[in-house]
Structure formats: C-alpha cells, structure tokens
Amino acid sequence: MSENSTEMRATESAEQSRWSMVGKDPWTMPIEKIDLSHPGIWHTNEFLPFLERLRKEDPVHFCAESAVGPYWSVTKYSDIMEVDTSPHIYSSEPTVGIIDSYEEYTLPMFIAMDPPKHDDQRRIAQPVVAPANLKRLESIIRERVCNILDGLPVNEEFDWVKHVSIELTTQMLATLFDFPFEDRYKLTFWSDAATAIPGAGVVNSNEERWAAMEECLQVFTGLWNERVNAEPGSDLVSMLAHGEATRNMAPMEYLGNIILLIVGGNDTTRNSISGGVLALNENPAEYDKLRANHGIIPNMVSEIIRWQTPLAYMRRTALVDAELGGKQIKAGDKVVMWYAS
Numbered sequence: 001m002s003e004n005s006t007e008m009r010a011t012e013s014a015e016q017s018r019w020s021m022v023g024k025d026p027w028t029m030p031i032e033k034i035d036l037s038h039p040g041i042w043h044t045n046e047f048l049p050f051l052e053r054l055r056k057e058d059p060v061h062f063c064a065e066s067a068v069g070p071y072w073s074v075t076k077y078s079d080i081m082e083v084d085t086s087p088h089i090y091s092s093e094p095t096v097g098i099i100d101s102y103e104e105y106t107l108p109m110f111i112a113m114d115p116p117k118h119d120d121q122r123r124i125a126q127p128v129v130a131p132a133n134l135k136r137l138e139s140i141i142r143e144r145v146c147n148i149l150d151g152l153p154v155n156e157e158f159d160w161v162k163h164v165s166i167e168l169t170t171q172m173l174a175t176l177f178d179f180p181f182e183d184r185y186k187l188t189f190w191s192d193a194a195t196a197i198p199g200a201g202v203v204n205s206n207e208e209r210w211a212a213m214e215e216c217l218q219v220f221t222g223l224w225n226e227r228v229n230a231e232p233g234s235d236l237v238s239m240l241a242h243g244e245a246t247r248n249m250a251p252m253e254y255l256g257n258i259i260l261l262i263v264g265g266n267d268t269t270r271n272s273i274s275g276g277v278l279a280l281n282e283n284p285a286e287y288d289k290l291r292a293n294h295g296i297i298p299n300m301v302s303e304i305i306r307w308q309t310p311l312a313y314m315r316r317t318a319l320v321d322a323e324l325g326g327k328q329i330k331a332g333d334k335v336v337m338w339y340a341s
C-alpha cells in the first residue's frame with residue numbers, strides 16, 4: 001500500500017472502506033473472505049465473533065486479498081505459541097506490523113530483529129522491568145496513583161484516559177528513563193506521533209512525524225551524552241549507553257529502541273488501565289467481588305490484559321516453508337498472531 005493510500009484510510013470512515021468487515025455477518029460470509037486487518041471492526045468492537053469463527057473453523061486462516069496484501073491469521077493459543085517461539089522459522093524482520101514497512105520510514109529496533117542481536121539488546125533493557133526493580137519502584141507507584149486519584153474532580157465528568165491512564169504511565173516512563181519530569185508529556189507525544197496514522201489527529205503527515213522523531217533523538221542524545229560519561233545508573237538511557245550490545249548503536253538504532261521503549265510502556269499500560277476500569281464498571285458484580293477481596297487483584301491484572309488485550313497482534317514473516325496447524329506456509333508469507341483471540 002502506498003503512503004497516500006495509508007493517509008486516505010485515515011480520512012475515510014472505518015466502516016465505509018471497501019475492505020471493511022463492519023456490518024458483515026461473521027458466521028455466514030464466505031470464510032475465505034474474512035479479513036481482520038482493516039481497522040473497522042476493531043473501531044466498532046465487532047471483532048470477537050470473527051475471531052471465534054476462525055478459531056472454530058479455520059484456526060490457521062489464509063486471507064488472499066486485503067488492503068495489506070495476502071496474510072495468514074493464527075487465532076489459537078498453541079499455534080500462536082509455535083510461531084512466537086520459532087524465530088528461526090518465523091522472523092520478526094523486517095517488521096512486526098501488519099503493513100509492510102518502507103525503508104525510508106522504518107527505524108531499526110530490537111523488537112523487529114531476530115536472535116542473536118534481538119536477545120543481546122533485549123537483555124540490556126530487561127532489568128528495568130524485572131521484579132526486583134518493580135519492587136524498588138512500588139512505593140513511588142503507589143504514591144503517584146494516590147496523588148492522581150485524590151486530585152480528580154468530584155461529581156463532575158472528566159476524561160479518565162487523560163487524567164489517570166496517561167498521567168500515571170507518563171510519570172512512570174519519565175522515571176524509567178530518568179527523563180526531566182517537567183517535560184514528560186513530550187514522551188507521550190513522541191509515542192503517539194510514532195504510531196499515528198497521518199491525518200488521524202496526532203500528526204498531519206509523515207514529514208510532521210519525522211520532525212517529532214528528530215526532536216526525540218536530539219533530546220535523548222543529550223541524555224546519552226550526559227550519562228555515557230557518568231557511572232552506570234539504573235535508568236534505561238544509562239543502561240543502553242553502558243550496555244555491551246547497545247553502547248555502539250548508530251543514532252537511528254538508538255532512536256528506534258527509545259521509541260520502542262516509549263511506545264511499549266505507553267500504549268499498553270494506558271489502554272489496559274482504561275479498559276480495565278471500563279470493564280469493572282460494566283460488570284458491577286465483578287467489581288463488587290474485587291472490593292470485597294483485595295487478594296484477587298493479581299488475578300485481576302492478568303484478566304484485564306486478557307480481556308482488554310492492549311496489543312491485538314504481532315506479525316512474523318516465514319523464513320522457510322513450514323507446516324502450521326495442517327496448513328502449508330510458504331517462505332516469505334506474512335503470518336499474524338492474533339493475541340486478541
């Protein structure tokens with residue numbers, strides 16, 4: 001798909017596109033025509049029965065024609081596990097997104113790399129979210145949650161996503177990067193700009209997106225220069241600047257990995273906090289169970305991620321011919337693991 005058609009998609013209604021599944025009957029339409037790649041049914045929250053039919057009738061499903069080209073949909077746990085744990089067959093390169101990437105608009109980042117480089121770089125950043133570090137951060141997270149909730153307006157309507165989900169995740173991201181706290185909303189903007197479809201509200205064009213990315217690189221290069229000459233610290237910038245697998249990254253790779261970490265920490269947690277609160281309010285009996293027994297909070301966290309699924313899918317590309325769930329995947333085929341299923 002060209003950049004132009006990507007921009008067109010942003011301006012047309014998600015339901016009106018010729019590729020949209022909105023309004024189609026998931027149970028009676030020809031199964032080979034089911035196409036989960038268009039955002040329409042995700043906007044209108046109609047995607048679940050499509051996934052249910054694929055799980056029941058065709059768990060490794062080929063869609064021959066779509067706005068993003070031909071691709072396989074994998075909708076069952078065991079098949080998803082097989083794909084996700086076989087990087088020698090199913091590669092994360094050149095992209096984990098369903099739309100084929102354009103070299104000029106693609107940043108190298110370790111999520112879109114295969115072992116060994118993927119594992120070496122991931123190992124550098126991983127300690128920041130390891131249980132020991134989260135334990136260290138627990139009191140500050142609790143304090144911030146209380147401050148944010150105590151500061152909410154009472155008896156008046158307010159935007160939960162903006163005032164709670166974005167505020168909390170942005171504050172915590174700033175801490176993970178040891179980023180200047182007063183400038184923290186830049187992190188939110190860079191994350192939103194990196195993932196936005198041009199014209200859909202955050203940036204108007206790819207040029208505007210790149211201007212935001214350049215500003216991000218400039219600011220983070222300043223932080224790198226500060227920290228590379230200091231003693232190794234426990235923030236992500238210092239960890240990357242001192243890590244063996246990351247200390248010699250080219251500027252674009254540094255930017256790519258910074259964007260990966262900002263987007264990874266921003267979108268997912270924002271959406272699971274928001275979707276979780278919505279789900280509890282829509283299911284008052286579940287909310288009552290939780291109020292009566294705080295011991296079930298750990299279960300609630302996993303359940304919210306399952307229920308809300310902040311990341312609907314990841315894509316892989318087959319490196320060799322392979323069999324999956326009785327289907328023949330060919331080298332070069334696009335394979336999409338639908339976690340939302």
Ligand code: HEM
Nearest residue numbers: 084110111112122260261264265268269272305310311314
């Ligand atoms: C509700 C919270 C979160 C969910 C549901 C979530 C989900 C995911 C998923 C499904 C993947 C892809 C795994 C794969 O390709 O097999 C991923 C990768 C990643 N996430 Fe998260 N994530 C969350 C929070 C975070 C946070 C807070 C950060 C950083 C501060 C983060 C950073 C990353 C990174 C760096 C990767 C790439 C890992 C790799 O390539 O091995 N995520 N996440």
